[in-house]
Amino acid sequence: MFRALGVLLACSLAAQRRDELRNPVDGSPEAIEAGRKLYVNSCSGCHGANAEGGRGPRLHSSRFVRNAGDERLFDSLKSGIKGSDMPATPLPDDQIWRILAFVRSLNASAYETPVAGDAAAGGQLFESAGCRNCHQIAGKGGVLGPDLTNLGLTRSVASIRESILKPNERWTEGHRGVTVIFRDGGKLEGVARNNTNYALQVLDARGALHHVDKAQVEELAWSRKSLMPEDYQTRLGRQGLNDLIAFLSRQAGRAPAPKEEAR
Amino acid sequence: MRLFLVALAATVAVWGQVSYEQIRNGMGAEWLTYAGDYSGKRHSPLKQITVANANQLAAKWVYHMEVGRRLECVPLVHDGVMYVTNSNEVHALDARTGRRIWMFKDEQVKGSRVNRGAAVLGERVYFVTTDAHLVALNRRTGALIWSKQYADPAKGYFGSAAPLAVKNRLIVGVGGGDSGMRGFVAALSAETGDELWKTYTIPARGEPGSETWDEKVIDWGGGGTWLSGTFDPELNLLYWTTGNPWPDFYGGDRKGDNLYSDSVLALDATTGKMKWHFQFTPHDVWDWDAQAWPVLIEMPWEGKPRKVLLHANRNGFFYVIDRVTGEFLRATPYVDKLTWARGVDPKGRPIVVPGQVPSPAGTKICPAVRGASNWMSPSFNPETGLLHVPVLEQCDIYTSSAKDPQPMKGFAGTGGEQIPAEPGKFYMRALDPKTGKRIWEYPMTGPVTMWAGTVSTAGGVLFFGDDDGQLVAVESKTGRHLWHFQMGQMLTASPITWELDGRQYVTIAAQTDVFTFGLHEAQRSIPVVREREK
Structure with a gap:
């Protein structure tokens, strides 16, 4: 050969x-x-x-x-x-x-890469393993984790696998957990979409966006780890992991083009 | 993993949806649609910035687009968030600070053209991609909800205009008319992106209007719809302008008026049915797309109040049209350099001067190809009764070629070239719709290249971008200079004004950056916040 x-x-x-x-x-x-x-x-x-x-x-x-x-x-x-x-x-x-x-x-994008798992089984796992609590696909799901609607076209299989198995390997911008302690004793938890010495934007678990004036803030406590659990290798097993990756690889946000009428 | 909102103290939470009724109610503190409201007046009721204090305006923040090339977007502002677009991108910014909250980029798009802005409706932000997809995003997170193609790039189409949110639908248009395609306006479901109606701007063979075409190019006749339109909710009519017929500069293969190119169309928003049309430049061979705002106002006409549409066309005439019936009321020249027509007849049809057409050897014709004005936004101040229009006084040498037209090959029948010794000059002009007369003008001094428009305010201040890279504030009533700021970049977008926390701001997108201004305030000292890991 x-x-x-x-x-x-x-x-x-x-x-x-x-x-x-x-x-x-x-x-x-x-x-x-x-x-x-x-x-x-x-x-x-x-x-x-x-x-x-x-x-x-x-x-x-x-x-x-x-x-x-x-x-x-x-x-x-x-x-x-x-x-x-x-x-x-x-x-x-x-x-x-x-x-x-x-x-x-x-x-190569995951969408273009042949994968071993069963996408349909992976779709069921996506629901049963609680992925949708934090991630959206096509507008449905939680807001704290990154949107996965177009994941198959924007990430490689290796990258998806790494994100599942090693969620702390690298931060995804705008998704780090934070607790804001205010000078008046109030507290806010969510993910920081942006942060400077003067202002902070926090998205909470309900999907409300908070514009925080740093002059009102006493302390910020940052999550040391990603909100994403680290034990999916053991929770899903090898087959389950492959199925989930197969499902995620098929997520492409673009619908097929409509047929144009004959002219 | 389980996160709770423990307290809301000292924060501003963003919850409110954008409803059709909110947009219909007209402009308030926010900027909710491309033209600010459905009428296209671009006149804000805000009046914290006045003729007396505009000289105290100062830059508040600048947002840099990393791969910004030529920003043409009109930002939207809602609930403390500003939405700006770049080619195939939407950026959501904290309107108070200019910091980015999220960014959506469609990396699947082949091609990169300008983008003129987004639409907000309900919990979603919508925009179009270069390859003519309407994209729906979660407005708080930027998460993709769906992306639906509404036109096929393989048939010459591209997307660039801001969609217009009307009731439960988004109205979209297409570009591509300079290289051959068949223009249309379409309404897409806000929920699913499915097509609800589509109205072509060029009739099919055998349809009414097709008799104004030769068979050779009717299938590719152009009539692009690349600028959003305006809307009269009471009449339920959309007013959408159409682009040039194709090939742009050679009319030998399309004898006739070439309906419905270079027109304004009144379309039923529910069905897309054309109620009336008015063609500004029949059988256009000068590339004078009608893409300029149809501004909707009420004004007395022959002693009676009348719903009219104002339109400063590229062809150099300023039109007043009855927007209920489409009846032509008046057209007056608003540029001095106008050679192609002697005037218009009682029906509004231009009286073309013989020989003032492109020729193989070149013909000097005024206005220039860029037009007496163009898609840059005019504005109308109801208090002064004046329409503010960016105006170009320029002539070009127009050439034509009878080469066999091949669609989608970049053939336009040649074009117009600037005359080196006559570079032209931009002006901001105030026109009185009641008479068609010029009330004041403010000359610009730059290199005669810009696509910036205007915004009018109840504070009596008119803001506009000039061709020297400056945002300029003048007194609406007189055109007297009040303030300016040099941004160091060519301006290709129109300014907006909005209010947040009781402060009025003005924003404009420049080539690669979005600038926001407000009245000067001394800053407080902000102590550094203690941080730790948990």
């Missing part, structure tokens, strides 16, 4: 002009798997075993990777990045393309 892939690669590369470089093996499951192995050997030392970043930047769920063209990414690997620690690689071009196929797969 690899030999056949190599011949294909050589032919297509020869046919491409320099300014039109496209990854000839993009999306190929074999290339992605081969790229994963190459990545572990050559890239994980700096970018992390799961592409979570380290000395080098995170490569999964990366806006940079999603927005960069194939040629730019190829050049970054082939020649390194001047002024950074990213070195040039001695790997042959076909292996660079395979690594890029793997990195791209980490950044």
Whole structure:
């Protein structure tokens, strides 16, 4: 298979002009798997075993990777990045393309990525596990957690999985829990949508938005952890987790286009 | 996980919905719809800022759009929250501080065009994307409720106008008329986004009005609807303006008046049925879309009160039309540089000067392609009885080409070019609808590039953006300068005014930033708040 892939690669590369470089093996499951192995050997030392970043930047769920063209990414690997620690690689071009196929797969939207779970079962879990208490889909649900209506199109599978299993890995802007103690003894709890030394905007569990004048505030107590529970791995089990991820991966906010009348 | 609201002390909670009746009641402290109210007067009853104290206005906050390119939005203000739009984005800001509460960005959209604003109704905020989806968001969190496509970009359409919330529906329009498409106005359910009615601005073959077209381009005749309209709740009529016929500058393949391009349409808000139309520029070959506000006022006409529609058209004439029947009442030139027509006949039809059309070699014609005015908002002050209009005095060299028109390929039949030695000049002019006469004017001195409009106030102060990047305040009655502020950016949006906590503010979007002003107040010292983790 690899030999056949190599011949294909050589032919297509020869046919491409320099300014039109496209990854000839993009999306190929074999290339992605081969790229994963190459990545572990050559890239994980700096970018992390799961592409979570380290000395080098995170490569999964990366806006940079999603927005960069194939040629730019190829050049970054082939020649390194001047002024950074990213070195040039001695790997042959076909292996660079395979690594890029793997990195791209980490950044594909969940909606476009085949997943193992049962989306219908995951939908039932979404309700029974209490997800909707904090998250909305299509306008229904709680308001303290991020909206999930368009999740499948905006996040990768890896990112969704991380959010469920490691909710404290990174904060989602506007969703950190806070308790506001006022000078007059009053108290307000919710998530901080914004905060400066002079004003704070808090969304409470009922969905009311509070504009807080800091001159009235005695103390802010910030949640050390996300409001999202950390035990979904054990609560859901492997199958349940896959089902939930399958369900969430299907969440796309855009309805199909209506058919235009014939003209 | 279980969070409770323990106390509401010292906070301002946001709960109130926006109802149709609230918008219908007219402008108050808030700015609830694109034009401030359904009439399009853009006249606020607020009068804390007056002719006497406007010189004490000061900047209160600036909100920077990270990827703002050319903001054309008119912000909305409700319950202490300001909603501003960028291309495919809505930002909800704390109106007191300018800090962002939430931001929604539709990353699935291919393409990025300007966006002119949002609508609020009930618990939702609505806006359109470049690829013509109407998007419904939870107004308190920015959560996506639905996104429904109402026009197909593959057929030349794009979205840019602020939707107009009327009763239980959103009225939307489309752009794309400069490259061939078939314009329409549509009403979509506020609950589901489903289409309730759709009225095309270009008749289908065989329909009434199709006799004003050649067969060659009627299917792609243009007539864009890229600016929101106004609404008379008593008559239940929408007033929506339409864009140029296509190809813009070459009329050889579309002989006839090309209905209903360059018109104002009176549409029944319930059914979409066209009650009447008035075409300002029949057989347009100058690209003079009729996209300027149809301002709805009542005024005496020949001794009797009459419901009229005011409209300062790109073609250089200021129209007064009976908005009940569509009867033409009067048109008067509001620019000095007007060469294409000698006037209008008793029915309102322009009397075109022979030879004042685009030609292969180029013809000098006034007004310019940008028009004597354009979509930048005028305003009407009922107390002075004056309409304030941003006006451009300019001529262009118009050229045409008979190339075979291919829709959606960017072909417009060529266009108009500025004359290097005659750069033109912008003015703010006050027109008297009773006579059509110019009462005062305020000249601008900038590089003759801007798309900023006006807002009028009961304090007797008129605010407008000029072509030097300045927000300017003048006395409504006389045009006398009161105050200005340099924003350092070209202005492409219209200002609004609103009130919160007993203070009147003025807001305008510039290229990449939203600026808010109010009367100067000394600041209090705010102690640093103790913070800890729990």
